[in-house]
Amino acid sequence: MKENNVVQQPEKYISLKCLTDNWLIIVMVTVLCALIGLLCATLFVHPTYTATKRVMFVMKVDAEHNTAGSDMILSKTYLHDATEKIKSPLFIAEANEIYQGEDKVEASAISAKYVEESLIFSLSYTDVTEEKAVQKLDATIESAKTMFLNPYITVAKDSTLKEVENRTSVSKNGGSIKYVLIGGVFGA
Numbered sequence: 309m310k311e312n313n314v315v316q317q318p319e320k321y322i323s324l325k326c327l328t329d330n331w332l333i334i335v336m337v338t339v340l341c342a343l344i345g346l347l348c349a350t351l352f353v354h355p356t357y358t359a360t361k362r363v364m365f366v367m368k369v370d371a372e373h374n375t376a377g378s379d380m381i382l383s384k385t386y387l388h389d390a391t392e393k394i395k396s397p398l399f400i401a402e403a404n405e406i407y408q409g410e411d412k413v414e415a416s417a418i419s420a421k422y423v424e425e426s427l428i429f430s431l432s433y434t435d436v437t438e439e440k441a442v443q444k445l446d447a448t449i450e451s452a453k454t455m456f457l458n459p460y461i462t463v464a465k466d467s468t469l470k471e472v473e474n475r476t477s478v479s480k481n482g483g484s485i486k487y488v489l490i491g492g493v494f495g496a
Contacts, residue, residue: 338495345491356481359441360432362472363449365390387427390467391420394431394452403444403451413444428472438478445476 365387393399395415403413413433422429433445452469 338492341495342488342492345487345489345494348491349487353487354436356434356436357438357441357478358432358434358481359438359445359476359478360430361445361449361476362428363431363452364428364470364472365467366427366470367467387422387429390456390469391422391429393455394418394420394448399448399451399455402455403447406450407444407447409440409443411440413447417444418448434481438480441478442476 395418397415400413400415407413417434419432419434420429421432431445431449433441433448435441435444449469449471456467456469
């Protein structure tokens with residue numbers, strides 16, 4: 309009987325040899341998938357812009373009940389309600405009156421982030437263009453300033469919203485880099 313003298317190679321070596329023999333195909337498929345990711349991002353994904361401004365919720369306590377820090381304590385008590393009220397239909401309707409644009413201010417595009425220990429919070433608006441995001445954020449802030457002064461609608465008596473800074477920061481969200489990387493990893 310004849311013996312088989314074929315030496316068995318470890319599976320690791322076979323896999324590595326397969327990769328090194330086909331490196332050009334792997335690189336081409338990776339580049340092709342990255343280009344497909346870029347194409348999909350260009351055609352289907354549109355960036356959004358988020359305009360953010362820091363504002364402060366302020367309340368005034370009448371003179372007879374005013375004690376040291378009572379304005380701040382009362383403002384902190386109502387801060388969460390105030391940030392939710394900014395998204396309410398009445399406030400949004402007032403913001404749309406102020407905005408006067410083709411499209412409308414939407415509550416779902418508004419977000420407020422605050423720290424429990426501070427009356428200053430970040431109010432943001434997200435839209436498809438930088439200009440619209442800034443204009444709608446400004447309309448939302450002006451709406452809140454007006455509506456908080458109305459004693460029948462406000463969260464608490466004599467409350468208002470004050471801008472802490474004059475500048476509005478804008479960030480761009482969603483880009484094509486993420487989709488190129490996903491395509492490249494998938495291709496590899």
